[in-house]
Amino acid sequence: MSLLVDGREITLDKDGFLVDLADWNEAVAEALADREELALEADHWEILRLLREFYAEFQLSPATRPLIKYTALKLGAEKGNSLHLNRLFKGTPAKLAAKLAGLPKPSNCL
Amino acid sequence: MARSMLIISRQSPWAGPSAREALDIVLAGGAFELPLGLLFLDDGVFQLVGSQRAASVEQKDLTANLQALPLFGVDALFAARRSLAERNLDESSLALSVEVLDDAGLSALINRYDHVITI
Amino acid sequence: MATLHLLSHTPFGDSRFSSCLPLLADSDALLLTGDATYALTAGTQPAAELERLPEQVAVFALDEDVQARALSALPARVQLLDYAGFVELTCRYQRVNSWL
Structure with missing residues (x-):
């Protein structure tokens, strides 16, 4: 592909x-x-940049829970919650956001 | 109530896939909110040395991965005092925040978990 | 809440044996299988270390592995098991820690 x-x-x-x-x-x-039929807006870019920071720091792609925790840590609880992330990334934030951010597929994402 | 599990990692980052496999078990379990502990024993304590350069042997940086453990919900991190001392590693300058335990503490630790896996 | 520690690697030139022994609590037990039964070789350092374990620590070995290696003059504290005994033993302890 x-x-x-x-x-x-x-x-x-x-x-x-x-x-x-x-x-x-x-x-x-x-x-x-x-x-993925998704139009990237400012809220999406913010998470994509955050994911790239996560990868630079930890050398791995986060599963959903660590992604939520890390987002809450860096951007506050208003954005670091499953509702916000699910809404932005069609219910599969760890997988879809990692894909769009150019990270490897999260290995713990079954 | 999920069964708790202690993973004992006793190989250096450079001794084949063992250290990575142990970490993968812990990260996967953490993502599913299982009550997990990770103990660094024997050469496993070499995983805790800072400033290692995985790129020089074209490997991925395990020490960087370890830093993500608290974000994966794994806070129960332990190291064996005897193993650190044998390798002249200073407890206060490890790359990860771990609870250092002597032999009696390790026996008690193992007996606190429902399952133990040594890798 | 006792643990059965299961060793199957030789105590000579492999660190599992010497690393496991200090972690045994009094209620714990040790089961030697495969090349780990070489620890029972009379007159060796590993056999001496087994003798020095607290007497509450039970030491087991798989009989067929002991016989295969022609080990004799076994330490008195060692209890020999067949496979049925092995299975029964693993059920008797709350957890089994296999030193893979």
């Missing part, structure tokens, strides 16, 4: 995650979101 972004071919795995994490940029995130 692949994705064409600004004339560049981006390879995806069978679940739509980036094969090479270095391929990520904001245009790629937009294209990935298009495939």
Whole structure:
């Protein structure tokens, strides 16, 4: 599977995650979101940036609960709750947001 | 009430997949809110040394992963005093906040959990 | 709330045996299988360490593994088990810690 972004071919795995994490940029995130029929707004970007910080710090993709905790820690309880994150990312925030943020698929996400 | 489990990790980060497997069990269990503990024993305490450079042997950074444990709901982290002392590791300069236990403390710890897995 | 510690690796050149012994509480027990039964070899350091365990700590070994290795002059405190005894033993303790 692949994705064409600004004339560049981006390879995806069978679940739509980036094969090479270095391929990520904001245009790629937009294209990935298009495939999921999701329009990225400021609230989404805030979480995507947060996920990239999480990955830089811990070298892994968070499962749902750690994602909620980390969001609450960094952005406050109003955003660090399952309601907010589920609403933004179609009920599967850990999986979908990791995909759009260019992170590996969360290994604990069954 | 979920059954509690203690995972005993006794291999260094560089001795094959054991340390990572132990951590994966803990992270997966933590994500499901199981009451888990993680004990670093024997060479497992080498996982707690800071400033290790996984990239120099083209591996992933286990120490960075360990820092995520509290976010995964795993706060019961322990290390064996004897193992640290044998390896001349200073309890106060570990990369992760752990409770350091002597032999009697470890016996009691093991006997507090419903299940124990040593890896 | 006692634990049965199960060892199956040799005590010679592997750290599981020496690492396990200090963790045994008085109510705990040790079961030796496979190459771990070499710890029963008379006149060796591991056999001496077994003798030094608190006497409340029960020490078991799988008989067929002992026989296969022609081990004799076993420490008096060792109780030999067949597989049925092994299974019964694992049920008698609250948890089993296998030193994989």
